[in-house]
Amino acid sequence: MKPRDFFTRPFIHLIWMMLSLLAITDCQKPTGGQELYYHGTQEKIALRESSTHFVVKFDSTRLDELKKMLPQWGEVEYEYENAYILRTKEEGSVRELVGRAREMEGVLAANPIYLTPDDQMMGVTDVICLAFKEGASADSRKEILDKYNARDITSPRAKSFYLQISVPKNAQALQVANEIQESGLTTFAHPDFLAMTVKHYTPSDPYYARQFYLHNIGQLINDGHTGTTDADIDAEEAWEVTRGSNTIRIAVLDEGVVSNNNDLPLARLDILPGCNFASGSPNDPSPVGDGAHGTACSGIIAAEHDNGEGVSGVAPFCRIMPVRIPFGLVSSSVYANAINFAWSNNADVLSNSWGYNSTADIPVITAAINSAATSGRGGIGAVVVFSAGNTAHHAGSNNGFVSYPGNVAVATVLTVGASDRNDQQANYSPDGAALDVVAPSHLAYSSQIAGECFEVWSTDITGADGYNDSPGGFGGPCPALGEMLPNAGVNFQDYTGRMGGTSAACPEVAGLAALMLSVTPSLTPAQVFDCITQSCDKVGGYTYTGGKSVEMGFGRINARNALSAHLWARDTPDDIGVEPNRSSGAIYLTPDIWVRKTHDLGTVHENPEYRDPLLGQPNYVYVRVRNAGCMDGAATVKLYWAKASTGLSWPAPWDGSVTTPALMGGIIGTQPSGTVPGHSEVVLEFQWYPPDPADYSMFGTDQQHFCLLARFERTATPPYGMTSPETGNLGQNVLKNNNIIWKNITVVDEVVEMAAGGGILIANFTKTEERTRISFTVPEESKEWNILRQGQAIVKLSDELLAKWKRAGGKGEGIEVEGNTILIKREGAWIGGFSLKPGEIHGFDIQFKLDQQPSREQNPAFLFDITQYALTDNGELLRGGERYVIYGYAQPKSPQDKAEH
CATH class of the missing domain: 3.30.70.80 (Peptidase S8 propeptide/proteinase inhibitor I9)
Incomplete structure (x- = not known):
């Protein structure tokens, strides 16, 4: 179809675009209809072929030569000796590539990857x-x-x-x-199957089962209390990535650390000259009397694993640097000196489970903290972690406050409150904007809530000193004087089940920071802060505004998430990556996909142009893949098109299954993202030949509108790396998963007093009949230039849709009806109440007209949204929408403004 120049005639220039990227792995049936299976020990195990993966095995004597072929076939995902599992560049090309590989000399085997009923990938060689x-x-x-x-x-x-x-x-x-x-x-x-196995690591330490904060399965903890499944930091999952590195040091600034506890072996203690800022020898950080606080904090961070006694630490391969400080009435300079000592002696992380009973800033301490955060680790900056304090009594209507230095105004300091064994805010943990995260600790003090007590298990001073047996004096009946917990086991008095408070939560975060630095030592404090806060679980049922709540900060830490790549893209320009996206704005306006008609590498979206594929002149679609995590990541990126509609669902029509009244969708291409470094991004380029709009003439003025939707697949099997498994509700899929993005934009250029517009489809691509509502709104960002106050929006329904709407009662608000024409009278206007059967599609036209022409200097953009909702027993579900951008003047003409789309 010949391109048209919209600016040679006085009407609105309408450009509709909806972008979509999907990543789903379909499976082929074997040719000839043969059954795929293998014989298990007792029964046949059914198999199916992957449409995206295959295995090739080379002659090991020609490996260097033959490996050069691999990039032509796809991306190597797994390698074992001389066998490689590849993901193809194009879905459905597995059989072709397998056939080509089998013809090559030096190839010992080539087969599709087979999938078991539970989606285990099985590679078959020779x-x-x-x-x-x-x-x-x-x-x-x-x-x-x-x-x-x-x-x-x-x-x-x-x-x-x-x-x-x-x-x-x-x-x-x-x-x-x-x-x-x-x-x-x-x-x-x-x-001899090639199949992935994973380590199911659980420490064998005898008291590990009591450490609910590391792994909570609802087990018995203390005092008859049990936890809630998964109200933990996902330590076991994190240990599949790393248990730390002997090169990472955590300075524990506290009342001392013993050097003779088998769970804190001397070989992993960096006891440095001058490390004692309290009484006694300046070179000896050993605690005095029952001062077990620092030893308990150190055990939470780095207690030995699998040594036949005691507990398990978060980062058991890392090192502890004891820095002994006094508590009580102490010169503030002492704390500043201790902090400066820690970072200047190359501590990577500073763990501080202490503070004042005040919010008042003390500059000498703040300056020391800032120096640690900016000058530590040779100028990269050390990670500084502080407990928030135990100032609250929520059961007594006291929300408390985050105490200093926890509230210090140093941006990268991680301030830690406490959650409890049930993923709720601990009773003593304070509310506050200064709170960054929480980690599990005990629920309440016995003086606050009867029957509660300390319940965090960790290391203790060896022998009778310390918390076991209990010295009493904790302000409540529990723990009682002389109580022994544990009271049995190897060296049981060297361990305690009575640690707690935000003091116990803080070293959990310090341990997590140490794990992260063990994997990526170059991380800055800001990157560690972002990774930990953005990977938290939003637990407790609290209100998280902008991802943060006053009770839990950004949430309860999740160590496995923090050690993962976090690939995502923005749904809206203000999207910060929080799942689910709680934005009230249009979610189909991602800035992370755009189209260029020519290969000019431009980054501003423009209208695609239909060209006969035989001409070899494709359009180019660009997709930005972001990584907010600290670890490198990768995904498979797929690009699909669909005929535009406000009622798009998933997976139809994107999967090509809807062919009536014309082909309504299909795949454009598949690409591996390659490695996306932590805190970085990559942009992928796809070639696209849009469908011929003439094939959609049955839709009238809507024949030119097409959609794309975007999705990143991080695993080969469902749910494909999605946080929330996908359903037929496309809008909810996008909201709940920040690796699915959607773009849908209509650009309108107008010469004043010439009313024109475009067509819109509403549809039901689900498998059930559903009642529908269509809303007409002016988005918040367009309140100054409001088309409904400075012009008109006029809707003209098709005869079929008009009849359907009237049979359902002609329900609506904010409208004026004359025949089949509807004048939109106010923001929030709507029509609805009618039902759409599966596969039903209808169209209507929208026209805009300005009452008077704004000045050319103003040249405002008027925004207008049309949104389709499904009406269900559980409320409204977003199905899709369209945004129009109406300019007061036609935009400057250029070759790129000529388009058929």
């Missing part, structure tokens, strides 16, 4: 594992090998238990294995 039954004769065994031209390649370790045979690459190892097993000669025969 090797089969089998065990002959005792009664199988030597001749029958030889016959099996000869039949399939197989070679015995059994490894010495397997020789006495089973055989390994290699079959030619065109012999279909899966089929051969099944035939061998079905011969009745073997107890088992199956491919």
